[in-house]
Amino acid sequence: MMEYLIRFSQSHETFRLAEIQSLAIVEGIDLEVISYSNESPFCIVRLPSEEAAKALIRRSILAQTIHEHWGTAETYDELHAIIKRDTPHLWPQYKEVSFKINIDAYQGSRPEKRKLELINSFSYLPLDGLILLKNPEQKWTIFEQWEFEAVPKNLPDPLKIHFGRLVGHSVRDLIKTYDLKKRGYISTTSMDSELALITANIALAAPGKIFYDPFVGTGSFPIACAHFGALGWGSDIDGRSVRGEGGKKSLKGNFKQYGLEQLLGDVFVCDLTNSPVRKARILDGIVCDPPYGVREGLKVLGCRDPEDKDAWLVEKGKRNYRNASFVPPKKPYSFTAMLDDILNFAADTLVDNGRLSFWMPTANDEEQEIPVPTHPCLNLVVVCTQVFYKWSRRLITYRRLPDSEVDLSALAQRKREEQIKGHTADDLNSFRRAYFKGFKSEKTEATSDIKAE
Structure with a gap:
């Protein structure tokens, strides 16, 4: 040595x-x-x-x-x-x-x-x-x-x-090669090239591996994984980002721009809670930057009010889902439930020692900091932090434990406790609520109210 x-x-x-x-x-x-x-x-x-x-x-x-x-x-x-x-x-x-x-x-x-x-x-x-x-x-x-x-x-x-x-x-120098300014198709939420490549490295992307991004957007993460030899797959609830702009600009076009077409498995439209991906342990890595729900509340497929018969467009969708004009209904989604669903999905689909690396926002104030989520099937590997002004985003990486190392009693308890609470986008997303309140703590707000009176 x-x-x-x-x-x-x-x-x-x-x-x-x-x-x-x-x-x-x-x-x-x-x-x-x-x-x-x-x-x-x-x-x-x-x-x-x-x-x-x-x-x-x-x-x-x-x-x-x-x-x-x-x-x-x-x-x-x-x-x-x-x-x-x-x-x-x-x-x-x-x-x-x-x-x-x-x-x-x-x-x-x-x-x-x-x-x-x-x-x-x-x-x-x-x-x-x-x-x-x-x-x-x-x-x-x-x-x-x-x-x-x-x-x-x-x-x-x-x-x-x-x-x-x-x-x-x-x-x-790869940062310049994959610079978003030179990429044919991007969106406001496309991850910059440096952090996408770093994420792929920390997630262990390599030749012969299958990597998947369930919030694929314009493909920053699968492209980074493909550069290191992994086969990239992706999905997104927003079909517009997957399809691109009338064939002129698209996610697949981004792969073609870098000569990585042969390392794109495919991309499709779905949301994480209604995914066609089978619960089979076949993925070597999951890398993603989930939506934070700041610009608008988080959504998943489904009806807000199941009792409202007129809202059951899904029934109609069974006949007309192929129509270009068909828009599937959506309902509010909990930010914390989304984090739990990501971990559950990883536990169901990752191979032994496969990695989940996803980005998660949090306030810098300890009182409002969102705790790192846990799962009995996943071992926390590392938490890396990118600090902004009043908030940060963390790259959280887990390793899928072999079944022999999983605490079965803790897994059973987790399944009993899982539930979604709240009704509105703000109720369901504590980070969104804090973001628009300037990350003021409840104690600070109460003091301000007293002074105002």
């Missing part, structure tokens, strides 16, 4: 480790995280080999590069001592190669003259090859980690210094 340093991008900090750990599972790599903090883009890990390091990062979105770790210290004197002590056995193989040494100062800055002095301080390394600024055979990097606002504070030294040899690059 050898130590490697991962240089992450400076975005989506709570997603970074989750993605790398998921990619280790996809590649079948034994990964040990030695040190990591969301406050730093540097992560030191232990891996079996250089080949494993390259495999780990080759489809990462949040990492930038991975380096053979030669040393970490708080000062340059300490760093040089560590390198001279621990790495001489590596030096001979690089004696004659062309090379380059860079400086990467995170949250800090160095004058060019000082950079050159620091690079020259490594002159004890027996590197006799040519120094090439472009396309050298080997690259080493000095990573400096500075305190926040180190430049305006005019701080003299970094907090920590790392040194390593470049081993491999990520595929972060």
